[in-house]
Amino acid sequence: MKLKTVILAGTALAFAGSTAMAKDMTIVSWGGAYQASQKAAYADPYVAENPDINVIWDESSNEAVAKLRAMNEAGNITWDLVDVVASDAIRLCDEGLALEIDPDTDLADAPDGTKASEDFGDLLVSECFIPQIVYSTTFGYRSDVAEWNGKEPDDICDVFDLETFPGKRSLEKRPINNMEWALLCDGVPKEEVYNVLETEEGQDRAFKKLDSIKDNVVWWSAGAETPQLLADKEVVIGSTYNGRLFSLIEEQDQPVKMLWDAQVFDLDGWIIPAGLPEDRLAMVKDFVKYATDTQRLADQAKYISYGPARKSSAPLVGKHADLGIEMAPHMPTDPNNAKNTFLYNYEWWADYRDDIDAKFQAWLAQ
Amino acid sequence: MSDTHAGEVLTTQDGKPLKVALAKALRREKLRALALIAPLLIFVLLTFVAPIVDMLFRSVENGIVEETLPKTVVALQEWDPTSGTVPDEAVFVALYDDMAVAVEEKTHTRLGSRLNYEASGISSLFRKTGRGIKRMDEAGPFKEQFIDLDKDWGTVETWQVLKRFSPRYTPGYFLNAFDAQQTANGIELKPEDERIYMYLFGRTLFLSVAITVSCLLLGYPIAYLLSALPLRSSNLLMILVLLPFWTSLLVRTSAWKVLLQQQGVINDFLVWTGIISDAGRLVMINNQTGTIIAMTHILLPFMILPLYSVMKTISPSYVRAAKSLGANDWTAFWRVYFPQTIPGIGAGAVLVFILSIGYYITPELVGGTSGIFISNRIAYHISSSLNWGLGAALGTLLLVAVLVLFVVYDKIVGIDNVKLG
Structure with a gap:
């Protein structure tokens, strides 16, 4: 009781x-x-x-x-x-x-x-x-690829260079960032990228550049995929969020390095x-x-x-x-990492996202 | 009691016509039955039918333009979109009034993102106009002020889009789902590099058929074995069939990734045995092969179980009788056994096909770019691009496609000929 x-x-x-x-x-x-x-x-x-x-x-x-x-x-x-x-x-x-x-x-x-x-x-x-x-979408690459003969990519356009750096790449399954990188490596100056991308010809130009590596791309939709693909040696270079690469490199000790060139800042x-x-x-x-x-x-x-x-x-x-370990050198904003950065244009993508996305998906499906 | 004469109405003891009394009794019974199923019926209506109908309705609903810009829509009725000139001052006055209210209620940007589905750039046009409207001179004239603010107000195309989408209901989403669009010259197909949905519908149907066929080819012998083996071993086999069924979908899909990828278990084994060279590793994932393999594995139990339950009821004496009458093994199987299993095949095939046509997560994970389904695009429009109207239109088309196939199936095989056990 x-x-x-x-x-x-x-x-x-x-x-x-x-x-x-x-x-x-x-x-x-x-x-x-x-x-x-x-x-x-x-x-x-x-x-x-x-x-x-x-x-x-x-x-x-x-x-x-x-x-x-x-x-x-x-x-x-x-x-x-x-x-x-x-x-x-x-x-x-x-x-x-x-x-x-x-x-x-x-x-x-x-x-x-x-x-x-x-x-x-x-x-x-x-x-x-x-x-x-501030985070960035950037590339990581394996540092133990025998076919590269000791060379390591240090330029965003190395992603599009299948001769010097053969192997599969992983890219995000959406047009944002990929279209910009493609144009940058097709010789468009950084400040012109969105003006060019606004035109039909500019979009075709970006797709044509992406076409050159299309057969060697694994497309990801979740940020965890690229680190996994890199760790499994499924791809040799891949884009993802810089924090994911940090944990792959520093916490999991994989033979992967950062390619900070033309990293795209986002918030x-x-x-x-x-x-x-x-x-x-x-x-x-x-x-x-x-x-x-x-x-x-x-x-x-x-x-x-x-x-x-x-x-x-x-x-x-x-x-x-x-x-x-000191965190400052691993920040995307660190001066050493931010030598060449690209700023994602929110307003532009708010306007063109629907249209370019339809084209991008049609291009992927071809 | 006297004999009943022709024409005389049969009555109950209290004088009511028998027919009426019977109908009344039956009606009471029906009502009682209805009352018994009412909880389930109401539940299904409220949680299943109503949301679906509401979602499908969005594929034509387009009240947002009229609600946000009521005066402009009325003023635009006078304007001829084929005239090639921008509307006159009266329309801009109406636009100013509407926008002032819309900015106050913060609905103008929402309309901007809606119209941006139809023409790129309208989203920022409305955002910019919303910011600039407070600085405008209230006395007018407005036409110049709007065009000063953003030159897009001075282009005929902007106004054509606004006029085309001003009615409360629009075929726009459905046209989009058919890879078509409304232009100033009427309805026409989109440029080739933007057509995707019809292609994806075709691919979804093709892959679903392929998955159904491979499920049938793999499942039939297993189901036969299950029904033919003695109880003890067939129970063990049954557990082996059901075990993957109980395992999480994501776990199974990820396991296929580990097995199929280029540096994966199967490729490693083939390279080790020397069947393929290290450079010639097979690509079995992130394409259609990956989708078919993983989905066949996931949907296999849905084929095996109905097949098994039908085969279990087939008496072995039929085949024995056929053989004793001189049929060889093949004839006995094909002429006697197989026809009896058709209801099971029908049930299994319909289940697997309908499940796979709406499948989403497995193609997303292992389909790469060539193995994704229409449902992946629907999911994208619902959760990422927020174009719910287009998502609903695609969903409606998918539903209609399934219903049509169901009717075709009924005509060819007969829906009575389906047995789940």
Whole structure:
């Protein structure tokens, strides 16, 4: 009898406690090492300071745009904060599915008092987008290919050079980046690429260049594929996100090296879904302000080799949390790696994506 | 009780006509039966039929233009798209009013991304106009101001697209799904380098047939063995058939990757035995071969199980009788045994074919570029490009194709001739 009362009381207490105190916050991210770095750098320290918040992780970022649209149509937004790439943030903002923010009031100033809008600078590519990291899509190659006779690729156009560097390549199964690289290696100057790509002839030119290696390409759709293909010796050169190559090279110790030439910068960051009720919005805004301050963004680089989006975070980047190696030389933004970079034009692709994608898919299927 | 005379209506004891009473009783029974299945019926309607109908409806629905730019749509009715000139000031006045409201409600960019499916560049046109509209002089004239803001407002093509897609319902998505488009000169096929969907439909059908046939060729002997072996060994065999069935789809597909890739187990073995040279390693994955092999393996149980359950019911005495009457092994099989298994073949083939025609994940993983299905494009439009209208149109076509094939199948084989057990 007594035991039963204790159990009952205990359950009642626990129940009351969980409903009255803990506030759930659903954060959507990409899963894997990237989400782990966010958890370690932002969420865990935040929850330690705010024990009444209970963070729930969802790994749906790759279909976030479609799901947010469906939630919006159903009138039931179950997500509080969503991690998306910049182009998706622009689309969500266009569709009215993401909340517009004011960087200077919603985000923390840098330690020296610089306003957030200045600290993030050009990376605030949309009114709804709160940048976290700069990552790049770049190439990795195997350093033990006998047929290459000791030569190693150091130029983006070596990807298209089957004579000096025979073997299979892996490229992403979408036109973005591939079309730009093809034009660059077909002799188009960097600043002309999008003007050329806008024309029918320019698109044909890019496809023709890609045709020259088409039979030697394995097309990937998930970022983990290229590291796997490189490790299996299925391909000798492959494009993927630089963080994936970092873990292949440094954590898994594979004979693979980075080809940083003409790496394409892209951004990843938060958006807050439009239409959240007041109390949840206040909770999320508080978290975002904390999670995107200078120290937190620098902390994230301890766990993954992506560059922090704030200028003020760069000097604070330290060593890898487990490997103990300096992280700065592995950042895509490091001056040694960023000698020749390419900037992905969001607005241009927002306009031409539908059209070029149809052509790209038709070209692939031929 | 007197005899019943012709023409006299039969009645129950309380004087009602028997026919009416019977109908009433039957109706009550039907209602009761309906009430019994009602929970399931409502569940299926709400969670299955309604969402599908709603999704299919999106393939023609196009209210967004009229809702976002109501005045412009009305004003555009006067304008002749073949005139070769840009609409006059009245239309631009309406556009200004509409855009001012749309920017306030942030719906203009949504319309921009919708119209961008039809003509590249409209997305940024609307975004740019949205930013510039507040700076415009409210007194007008608006035509010059809009063209100043973005020269695309001064081109006839922009207005033709706007006019063509102003009705509430549009055939545009379906035309797209047929690799066609509406132009100023009517409906015509897209340029050759943009045609893809009809090709993919054809490939999906071809690969599905190939997968069904290879499932049948592999599954028939196994099913026969299952039904013919003594219980103990056939049970073991059955577990071997079901084991992959219970294994995760992704695990099985990834396993095929390990086996089939160029540096994979099979190629390594062939090189080791000297059958092929190291330079001549076979390409068995990221193409149609990979899709057919992996999907045959995954769908095989759906062929074996119906075949087995039909074969189990065939008495061995028929074949014995045929043989005792002088038939050789082949004749006994082909003339006596095989015809009895046709219901199982029918059931298995329909199951495998319909499952494979809508398959998505395996082709995506092992299909490369030549082994992907139409469903991969549907998934792309639903989750990546957000062109739900086109996704819905492609989905509708796929559904119609399956239904047509089903009817054809019914005409040739007969749907009664299908047996699942």
